[in-house]
Structure formats: C-alpha cells, structure tokens
Amino acid sequence: MLNSKLCQLLNIKYPILQGGMAWVATAELAAAVSNAGGLGLIGAGHMPPDALKAEIIKAKSLTDKPFGVNIMLMSPFVKEVMQVVIDERVAVVTTGAGNPGEYIPALKAIGTKVIPVVASVALAKRLERVGIDAIIAEGMESGGHVGEVTTMTLVPLVADAVSVPVIAAGGIGDARGVVAALALGAQGVQIGTLFAASVECTAHPNYKAAIVKAKERSTVVNGVSTGHPVRVIANKLTREFAELEKRGATIEELDQLGVGKLRAAVRDGDVDYGSVMVGQIAGMITQIRPVNEIMQDIVQNIPKVITELTRKI
Numbered sequence: 001m002l003n004s005k006l007c008q009l010l011n012i013k014y015p016i017l018q019g020g021m022a023w024v025a026t027a028e029l030a031a032a033v034s035n036a037g038g039l040g041l042i043g044a045g046h047m048p049p050d051a052l053k054a055e056i057i058k059a060k061s062l063t064d065k066p067f068g069v070n071i072m073l074m075s076p077f078v079k080e081v082m083q084v085v086i087d088e089r090v091a092v093v094t095t096g097a098g099n100p101g102e103y104i105p106a107l108k109a110i111g112t113k114v115i116p117v118v119a120s121v122a123l124a125k126r127l128e129r130v131g132i133d134a135i136i137a138e139g140m141e142s143g144g145h146v147g148e149v150t151t152m153t154l155v156p157l158v159a160d161a162v163s164v165p166v167i168a169a170g171g172i173g174d175a176r177g178v179v180a181a182l183a184l185g186a187q188g189v190q191i192g193t194l195f196a197a198s199v200e201c202t203a204h205p206n207y208k209a210a211i212v213k214a215k216e217r218s219t220v221v222n223g224v225s226t227g228h229p230v231r232v233i234a235n236k237l238t239r240e241f242a243e244l245e246k247r248g249a250t251i252e253e254l255d256q257l258g259v260g261k262l263r264a265a266v267r268d269g270d271v272d273y274g275s276v277m278v279g280q281i282a283g284m285i286t287q288i289r290p291v292n293e294i295m296q297d298i299v300q301n302i303p304k305v306i307t308e309l310t311r312k313i
C-alpha cells in the first residue's frame with residue numbers, strides 16, 4: 001500500500017520525505033532518514049557552497065541510499081549551491097521560499113529529480129509546465145517560512161491542478177496525518193518537526209526540548225509585514241519583533257532583528273532570543289526518539305488507522 005509511484009520515482013521504500021530544514025537537517029539526519037527507508041534531505045539554508053559540499057560528502061559516507069538537498073531560494077549562494085548539487089550528482093533537489101523555474105533545466109539535464117515546495121495552486125501550475133518531477137504542497141501549519149493556506153485546503157487543490165505526484169507537508173506528525181494526506185490526494189508526505197525531534201538530529205538539545213515542550217498554540221507567524229513570514233515559537237524575540245512592528249519600524253530594521261537568530265536557536269540553543277522555527281504539530285510531540293523508531297511507528301500504524309477509518313464508515 002505504501003509502495004506508491006513516488007517510491008519508484010525516488011527509489012525509496014516509504015513515501016516519506018524529511019523536511020530540508022536550515023541548520024537542523026544535517027548529513028546525519030538526512031542519512032538516518034534515508035537509512036530508515038524514507039528520503040532524507042540536507043537543508044542548505046544559507047550555507048556557502050563549500051560547506052554544502054562537505055555535508056553532501058558526509059551524507060554519502062553515512063548512507064548508500066538516495067538522499068536530497070533542499071535549496072532555499074532566498075540564499076545569497078543559490079547559484080553556487082545549485083552548481084554543487086549538480087557536480088555531486090545529488091539524486092533529489094527540493095526548493096523552498098521562491099520560484100525555482102530558471103534552475104530546472106540544468107538539474108533535469110543530469111537526471112536529478114526536482115521537487116519544488118509551493119504554498120499556492122498558481123505556482124504549482126506554473127512549475128508543472130517547466131518539467132518538475134513531483135511537488136510538495138506545504139500548508140501554513142509548517143515551521144519556518146510559510147504561505148497563507150492550510151494543508152487541508154492546499155493539498156486537494158494542488159492534487160486537482162497538477163498531474164505530477166503531490167507530497168503533502170505541514171501538520172503531519174503520525175500515521176493519522178499520513179493517511180489524511182493520502183485521502184486529500186497526496187502520494188506521500190514531507191515531515192519536518194517530528195524528525196527534528198529525533199536522536200540523530202544534531203540540533204542543540206534546547207531546540208529539541210522546545211519542540212517537546214510546545215503546545216499546539218505555542219507558535220506565531222512573524223514577518224507578514226516584511227514579506228518573509230516565518231512560523232516560530234513565541235518568545236522574547238517574537239515579542240520584540242511585534243513591538244518594533246507596532247512602532248512602525250522599517251522592513252530593514254525588522255529583517256535586521258532576524259539575522260543569525262535561526263542559527264542561535266538551533267546550533268547555540270538560544271531558545272529565548274533565537275528564531276525557534278517549528279510547526280504547529282510540535283504540540284503532538286512528547287519525546288525525542290531515534291529516526292528508525294519514528295519511521296516504524298508511522299508505517300506500522302497506517303493499516304490500523306485505515307482499519308479504524310473503515311469501521312467508522
């Protein structure tokens with residue numbers, strides 16, 4: 001049942017992708033997810049090309065399974081990191097926070113599978129015409145850079161609008177979420193926050209503890225007024241941001257406040273004055289578990305969820 005077309009396309013056992021979270025999704029996490037039968041991704045974030053190359057080489061040493069790289073299109077190094085994934089023949093590239101159209105031909109030319117993340121039907125339709133292999137429809141429940149439409153609304157609309165496989169993202173934290181995504185027309189899912197809360201994730205223990213502590217209402221979306229909306233755990237930083245916004249600060253001042261704050265939260269563990277990007281599903285996560293246990297828990301519970309569903313109807 002889990003052997004979808006998407007699994008064949010990506011050469012993976014389960015149609016479960018790990019979100020390519022900047023600073024969080026390192027080679028260790030990506031390799032652990034790929035070894036567990038999903039598709040692990042390295043989050044390139046704002047990484048310079050040399051750092052990404054080292055991370056890819058490390059991932060290759062940790063797994064013989066396919067893995068991917070997520071390229072954040074707002075990165076100042078976007079062109080150089082695209083060249084690195086081409087040179088390293090990375091199997092899959094996902095993109096976020098923009099339109100990857102101009103990079104698609106070069107990636108396709110070497111057989112890399114291209115899977116953009118979209119937050120709207122319009123962009124999904126535009127990208128289908130330039131030859132993408134699949135598409136990730138990401139709802140606003142997600143952590144980090146978000147759009148304005150929920151997963152529940154976005155996934156069926158994108159599934160109706162395109163003929164490539166759709167991967168649902170945002171708010172998925174267990175087998176129920178996976179079955180719901182499949183019911184909405186997705187062929188697979190992308191999971192971020194739950195994999196961030198894993199043993200293999202190299203993020204600071206404070207960041208992982210913040211996920212475990214979070215309730216479903218612990219996050220807010222900051223930055224709507226600057227055009228860079230991000231979902232983060234409410235803390236001293238988000239309160240200062242809101243205060244600056246109320247006082248009519250400029251976009252530059254507001255953007256300046258965020259500089260280096262994701263790194264501060266994820267690598268240095270500053271969860272009070274860092275940008276603690278997590279999805280709303282953090283409210284469901286109560287412990288840090290090994291990646292393989294997380295994966296098996298999801299996969300093994302899917303038949304139970306479906307049986308229960310059939311009984312209800």
Ligand code: TUI
Nearest residue numbers: 022072096097098099117118119123138144145146147
């Ligand atoms: O990219 C993400 N999530 C991210 S990226 C990130 S790194 C960051 N660091 C500091 C400040 C801000 C971000 C953290 N989280 N998710 C994929 C995603 N892409 N979500 C939404 C979109 C998106 C939004 C608008 C994709 C395309 C788009 O429009 C482009 C267009 O031209 O229409």
